[in-house]
Amino acid sequence: MTFVIQLMSGLAVGCIYGLVAIGFSMIYRAMGLVNFAQADIMMIGAFLGYAILVAAPGIPFWLAIIGAMLGAALLGFVIERVAIRPSVARRADQVYLVLLTLGIGIVLSNGARLIWGADPVVYPTGLTHQTLTLAGYPLPAVYLYIAVVMPALLVGLHLFFTRTWLGLALRAAADDPDTAATMGVRPALATSVSFALASAIGAAAGVLYAPISYVSFDMGVIGVKAFAAAVVGTLGSIPGAVLGGFIIGLGETFGGQLIATEYQDSIAFAIMIGILLLKPTGLLSGARR
Amino acid sequence: MVRGLTARRSGFGVLLAAALPLLATPAFAKEIKIGFICPLSGAVAVYGNDSLEAAKVALDEIAKSKMLGEHTIKLVTADTGGNPSQAAQAVQRMIDADEVHAVFGGCTSPETAAAIEITEAAKVPLLSHLAQDTSLTQKGNKYFARIAQTAKTFSSSAAQWVLESRKAKSVYILARNDNYGQSLADAFEEKSKELGVTVAGRVAYEPNGREFKPILAKMAEAKPDFVSILGFYTDTGLIMKQMGELQIAIPTFANTSPAIRQFREIAGPAANGAYGALYYFAGSIDTARGKEFTANWQAKYKRQPTQYEGMGYDGIYVLADAIRRASAAGKLTSEGIRDALLTTKGFEGATGTITIQPNGDVVRPLPFVQLTGDELKLDFLMK
């Protein structure tokens, strides 16, 4: 029984990591950008969901998800225009872009603290404390939503990048902006749209994660593990993000139980470093992007 | 003999204090600077912000009541962010640049430990209202006092109370993996063994942890009679929530958390029945002073004071009382304030009667509570 709970628990955590990691991978695939602010955008999304649930009590949960996604998309669009655009236009080095997204993350988390306060908040909806039983394992009811949203994101993003003009244009712009421009793709618009899209995905992850625990300005720390997940599954690969999430989630759960719970975070990163030493660009690097 | 002498001297002091306002001319009036260090930002900001709010209320009252005669207190505040180095730097500045007479605060134990290293060297008294680490008063520090029980007293009293009243035969301890959680857990474990209660297991969990089900599943296998969670309200809240999800119905002690609204929101229905021990519980002190405080607070803020507000409020009063006595003794210096602070005896505070022992530790009431529905009930007040 304990084993089943550990397994399910690892998978459940992995699901969350994967969900956040999809945002990391998506933006990397679209812009070649490693966005350290992604987890803080997720946090903002979770707070937007909270604001919606407080402002309109009794609103269906899926509407809160969509509302938060729209809000975050707008925010992402603005961030890209104001802060990221100038550096991308200057073709700044990766080091600059990483530092820039770190700065954006700091501003977002501290801005959220000033707006919503330092104390954690809990979603005022019945979903927060509901559970359902799956294979003898009591699962928070919000996993029903996750079970719908995650495959939808996987399929949707795959179709987006392979079938839609915008998706193809984004990939073209990320791979070779100059050639893409001559083909009529406006790189500027492409990056704004992809940043907005990644922000919306981050917000969905935030709203889905919130009922499982709570919302606070520093909840972005979960993004660190999600990052490890995205890396393990190869940055830029959407299925890889989900796979990486499960590997990190299961790894730290079983590792923590077998070795020592106080080293759980270290175990997650040791797994990541170990996998990278074997496959320097992640597990799905061989697969077609 | 000795007692008689002190009594007479303090009697004289009171006389002098009464006479001071009459004698004092503006030339005598002194602005006494007190440093205030607490986390005002970061993950533990709730402790600092509550404390600061209450400290300001206390200072307003003190200024209005002319308790210190013509003297006034000026608070110099600084944020530690819960970071020991930042605390050390802030205290150093208060002493060097602001020339404070005393420092108040230190909410977490590491930041207080860092502050002590500075205040001891500068011979400036430090009064902490929340720091619990037992070792803070064990190193022969001469300028440190606190009004919170040590982790050892707090946790072993709690262990005795819950385990005896629940007639538990075995207990499982979950403790936050930091100095705070671990020192509480050490005392809890020791007391449990002393009472003949089996410690079925003890787990240190990650301070950032959000998923506790694997730990809880293992715990459920050990079938303990009682669970003790020693950590901050965010972790105790999540652990109780997940215990509820796993349908583990074992009576639980959740440290100081049951009094905190956010804990009840995070844990949800699973928090029902949780036991807690508090620094202070509004309404548990049935002295005139205790009632006056909660009534005034209710009138001003339309709610009861939190435990951190109670402690911040009383801490400032204890310090002001020491300043009053130091002034009466004609030694309004850091050293004089320290002497007065360490001889605080039977001080009638809003959170109960406070006596500070020569090593800086405190003797004060400790309320034990149980959460029933959404209501916190006083179970027992250990005097």
Next chain:
Amino acid sequence: MSAAPANAVTPAQSPAQPGRRGRGHRDWIVFAVLMAIAWLLPIWLGGFALYLGCVVAFHAIAALGLQIMVGLAGQLSLGHAAFLGIGAYTTVLLEKNFGLSFPVACLGAVFASALAGLVMAQLVRLSGIYFKIATFGFGIIVHQIISNWVSLTGGTAGVKGVPPISFLGWTATSRLDLFIAEMVALTVVYALLIRLTHGRIGRAFRAIGQNEVAARSIGVPTHRYQIVAITLGCAIAGLGGSFIPHVFRFVSPETFTWHESLLILIMITVGGLGSLAGAVIGAALLVVLPEYLRDFAQYKMLAYGVFLILALVFMPRGIAGVGSSLAERFGRGRRP
């Protein structure tokens, strides 16, 4: 990693590219001016300013090390606080448990940090961004080891009772003594690093930082130089860290968190990526400024974030870059 285009704005480029000798002279003039201020101002002001000088000095040392790694060689480290921590703990444990004098303990600290840096540097064979994320993981692992290895480090309770710096019978009893000891270290490190950046190694670092692929194609053994840059940066962080227990008289794992890593990164960015002077200026600015804005403490991190973004967007070469453009404008005088 998206291949850095050849015309990328890289930290080490300066707009006018004066002759190497000219730049060398300018570096030494800036060095002399900065060190004169750093030595004299705190001593002249005394009191708390001297204490702040001590805090600035160890941050400046660490920032110089990170500047070599990040600003020059382009090896971004997101876990630099770990090496400050290794330095701080090695020093204090050697002094307390083995009664070693400070210089010996300090050497031990530098050695330990360099060794840890060398271990981390083995990850350079991971490409670009994967390495950066691995450094973050490295920082977390070191922090957890320091927190949990209670029998060695005292765990989260920290280490108290730090002995004063002593050296061949001389003991740093006053704050001024401590400041002098730190400033000697800072001055020496700064001077050595200027020499290094003017030499062959510095050129190789810069070549890697500007375009790793191009550097490899012209025959620079990039991996070897990357390993050297990382190890050097970490060793210098260890040297800076060895002063932390003496400045604060207390060490605890909570000093060496992600927040501290980020702070040093902000220092070198705001000061000017690639500029040694920028590292020192950034350290001074980020330590001193918050002290004068104490009433706005709750906005501090927000302001840091905004600073970082503004610096990257509007002055990618930082304060040092702005300074050198101004100097050039004046230097050109009134030429038409």
